[in-house]
Amino acid sequence: MSQVVEVIGKQFGRWLSAVGPEAGIVLSSRIRLARNLLNAVFAHKGSAEEQGTVVNVVKSAVERSAALHDMSFIDMTRLDPLETRFLMERYAISKEMATGTGERALMLNGDQTVSLMINEEDHVRIQSLQSGLMLQEAWRLANAVDDELGKRLDFAFSGIWGYLTACPTNMGTGLRASVMIHLPALIMTRRIASAVQGVSRVGCTVRGLHGEGTEMLGDFFQVSNQATLGQDEEELIANVERVSGELISQEKRAREVLLGENERQMHDRVGRALGILKGARILGLEETMSLLSALRLGVCLGLVSEYSVGRINELMIQVQPAHLTVRAGHDLDPLEIDSLRADIAQKSFSSR
Amino acid sequence: MSQVVEVIGKQFGRWLSAVGPEAGIVLSSRIRLARNLLNAVFAHKGSAEEQGTVVNVVKSAVERSAALHDMSFIDMTRLDPLETRFLMERYAISKEMATGTGERALMLNGDQTVSLMINEEDHVRIQSLQSGLMLQEAWRLANAVDDELGKRLDFAFSGIWGYLTACPTNMGTGLRASVMIHLPALIMTRRIASAVQGVSRVGCTVRGLHGEGTEMLGDFFQVSNQATLGQDEEELIANVERVSGELISQEKRAREVLLGENERQMHDRVGRALGILKGARILGLEETMSLLSALRLGVCLGLVSEYSVGRINELMIQVQPAHLTVRAGHDLDPLEIDSLRADIAQKSFSSR
Numbered sequence: 001m002s003q004v005v006e007v008i009g010k011q012f013g014r015w016l017s018a019v020g021p022e023a024g025i026v027l028s029s030r031i032r033l034a035r036n037l038l039n040a041v042f043a044h045k046g047s048a049e050e051q052g053t054v055v056n057v058v059k060s061a062v063e064r065s066a067a068l069h070d071m072s073f074i075d076m077t078r079l080d081p082l083e084t085r086f087l088m089e090r091y092a093i094s095k096e097m098a099t100g101t102g103e104r105a106l107m108l109n110g111d112q113t114v115s116l117m118i119n120e121e122d123h124v125r126i127q128s129l130q131s132g133l134m135l136q137e138a139w140r141l142a143n144a145v146d147d148e149l150g151k152r153l154d155f156a157f158s159g160i161w162g163y164l165t166a167c168p169t170n171m172g173t174g175l176r177a178s179v180m181i182h183l184p185a186l187i188m189t190r191r192i193a194s195a196v197q198g199v200s201r202v203g204c205t206v207r208g209l210h211g212e213g214t215e216m217l218g219d220f221f222q223v224s225n226q227a228t229l230g231q232d233e234e235e236l237i238a239n240v241e242r243v244s245g246e247l248i249s250q251e252k253r254a255r256e257v258l259l260g261e262n263e264r265q266m267h268d269r270v271g272r273a274l275g276i277l278k279g280a281r282i283l284g285l286e287e288t289m290s291l292l293s294a295l296r297l298g299v300c301l302g303l304v305s306e307y308s309v310g311r312i313n314e315l316m317i318q319v320q321p322a323h324l325t326v327r328a329g330h331d332l333d334p335l336e337i338d339s340l341r342a343d344i345a346q347k348s349f350s351s352r
Numbered sequence: 353m354s355q356v357v358e359v360i361g362k363q364f365g366r367w368l369s370a371v372g373p374e375a376g377i378v379l380s381s382r383i384r385l386a387r388n389l390l391n392a393v394f395a396h397k398g399s400a401e402e403q404g405t406v407v408n409v410v411k412s413a414v415e416r417s418a419a420l421h422d423m424s425f426i427d428m429t430r431l432d433p434l435e436t437r438f439l440m441e442r443y444a445i446s447k448e449m450a451t452g453t454g455e456r457a458l459m460l461n462g463d464q465t466v467s468l469m470i471n472e473e474d475h476v477r478i479q480s481l482q483s484g485l486m487l488q489e490a491w492r493l494a495n496a497v498d499d500e501l502g503k504r505l506d507f508a509f510s511g512i513w514g515y516l517t518a519c520p521t522n523m524g525t526g527l528r529a530s531v532m533i534h535l536p537a538l539i540m541t542r543r544i545a546s547a548v549q550g551v552s553r554v555g556c557t558v559r560g561l562h563g564e565g566t567e568m569l570g571d572f573f574q575v576s577n578q579a580t581l582g583q584d585e586e587e588l589i590a591n592v593e594r595v596s597g598e599l600i601s602q603e604k605r606a607r608e609v610l611l612g613e614n615e616r617q618m619h620d621r622v623g624r625a626l627g628i629l630k631g632a633r634i635l636g637l638e639e640t641m642s643l644l645s646a647l648r649l650g651v652c653l654g655l656v657s658e659y660s661v662g663r664i665n666e667l668m669i670q671v672q673p674a675h676l677t678v679r680a681g682h683d684l685d686p687l688e689i690d691s692l693r694a695d696i697a698q699k700s701f702s703s704r
Binding site for chain 1: 616617619620623624625626627628629630631632633634687691694
């Protein structure tokens with residue numbers, strides 16, 4: 001286990017702690033900025049040497065900035081598949097970064113709220129993650145990192161097109177504002193399809209937890225802006241904020257309806273979820289996420305009082321396969337994975 | 353609530369207490385003898401007056417017998433549908449008695465191990481119920497009651513045909529020996545079909561809990577002799593005993609296989625059942641019986657230690673609809689029934 005991954009592994013990012021606004025419905029807010037160096041070919045076109053140069057140039061720029069002093073450097077080429085998967089389960093790196101090849105690196109600050117991916121799709125992806133609906137704070141942080149780096153790096157920028165990116169869909173601001181949102185009541189009341197359609201009509205997209213092409217687990221969705229140009233950063237962020245606010249309102253109404261019309265059923269759903277989490281000895285990932293989703297809803301509705309949303313957020317990460325394997329300290333077969341997951345659930349909930 | 357039903361309701365029959373041999377697999381053993389009076393038309397052919405005379409004649413014969421002094425008399429025509437259903441849930445009366453019309457009565461001894469149904473299908477049905485595999489003891493008791501009644505009543509008996517009964521399938525001995533047997537492991541290992549086929553080949557039938565045409569719940573089956581004539585009582589009983597013994601052996605082997613090859617899965621199944629019984633706030637009858645069946649298996653296999661088979665046997669009765677309604681003291685709609693059932697399950701298991 002790489003030393004840096006080990007350090008990160010010991011503590012969850014502050015963004016998981018459910019301290020932000022609307023944390024009962026919004027897991028986290030993220031701002032990502034795509035940047036490329038003026039005098040280097042795009043990452044996927046570069047030779048290993050050219051890619052290595054980009055990594056070194058960016059790393060050095062970060063290290064020379066006093067404001068970015070607490071960022072650790074992780075050379076992705078030195079990680080084994082388990083460590084890579086572990087970082088992805090933490091949302092520290094993207095799926096593309098995890099599955100990619102070539103010289104690439106991650107830089108991450110102490111409380112895991114700011115990270116840089118070097119040579120993911122673009123030379124630099126600046127990312128800030130915050131708890132709850134906190135796009136403004138995430139934007140403030142990402143923007144500050146961008147300004148710091150901009151002092152020492154020449155980013156490819158066109159007066160007409162804005163920031164140039166490896167994929168044209170990121171051109172302009174290079175900004176992706178996204179909100180991870182928990183919508184179990186909209187699913188239970190079968191209003192999710194029309195809610196998602198509404199989102200698409202106003203320039204936003206809805207995806208799975210790890211972005212494009214990933215599955216939705218535990219009733220979580222990722223809402224983000226579709227276009228990255230034609231509007232400035234503040235306008236793009238305001239739109240995602242507005243759309244998220246609308247989804248939050250709809251989810252709240254649905255929760256009220258469920259509690260008002262079917263209180264016993266809601267208690268039943270939450271009680272069964274907790275009963276299975278405590279009693280099962282084998283738990284698959286999908287089922288566990290769905291049980292944790294029901295429990296999270298129950299905690300938010302005040303139907304269960306012994307557990308916190310923050311703890312459930314952390315468990316959603318701890319029950320992922322790479323986290324389980326790291327915890328065991330050796331490779332696990334599928335039954336062992338599901339058994340350890342059940343052991344952790346039992347320990348987490350039984351003693352209360 | 354009729355006073356007698358109320359008294360019965362306060363205490364479960366001794367046959368439920370799981371004290372008999374093989375009580376981990378065999379819920380109970382029952383002997384039933386069909387008898388008809390020589391000088392009266394069969395029950396279904398009789399007028400109300402003729403039926404009433406039969407009830408009085410049998411009642412009076414019981415009351416004049418010192419050996420049968422502790423038998424209470426319950427006039428079925430005075431019971432409302434709830435009380436009737438309650439007695440059926442206790443296995444004190446048959447489905448046919450519960451749904452029948454006309455003058456009819458039940459007589460029941462103190463510990464509910466001996467009963468008489470008057471004007472069920474036949475004028476008299478003598479029944480003895482025992483815990484575990486105890487057909488011999490049940491036969492001894494039923495036979496003693498038959499002898500007692502025979503002293504004061506003339507039963508219709510032909511030297512060629514034996515005891516004459518309303519339905520020819522009961523003619524001869526009028527005896528039905530049946531064993532209520534719990535076969536969850538044979539179901540889980542998919543061996544139940546061949547086991548049941550084997551039973552049919554040797555003169556026995558397999559039915560649901562309340563006899564012919566009733567559903568199987570909670571992995572329980574009723575095994576009984578098919579023919580009532582051509583063999584004497586001891587031979588008929590020995591055959592049911594032998595067949596039950598064979599099923600018990602098969603179930604034991606299946607339980608060993610499950611525990612040996614899939615111990616974690618067995619713990620999982622039992623743990624989930626217990627978790628849902630503790631956590632659910634709405635429980636349907638079928639699901640509850642299936643959960644109690646899994647828990648009963650878990651207790652028998654030593655996977656759970658806090659609960660007793662006898663208590664689970666009682667719960668299987670307590671969660672039935674009429675028992676729930678009597679407990680509530682007023683009519684319940686379906687959701688209230690399922691809610692009260694969940695409340696009882698929670699109370700029964702949560703405090704341990």
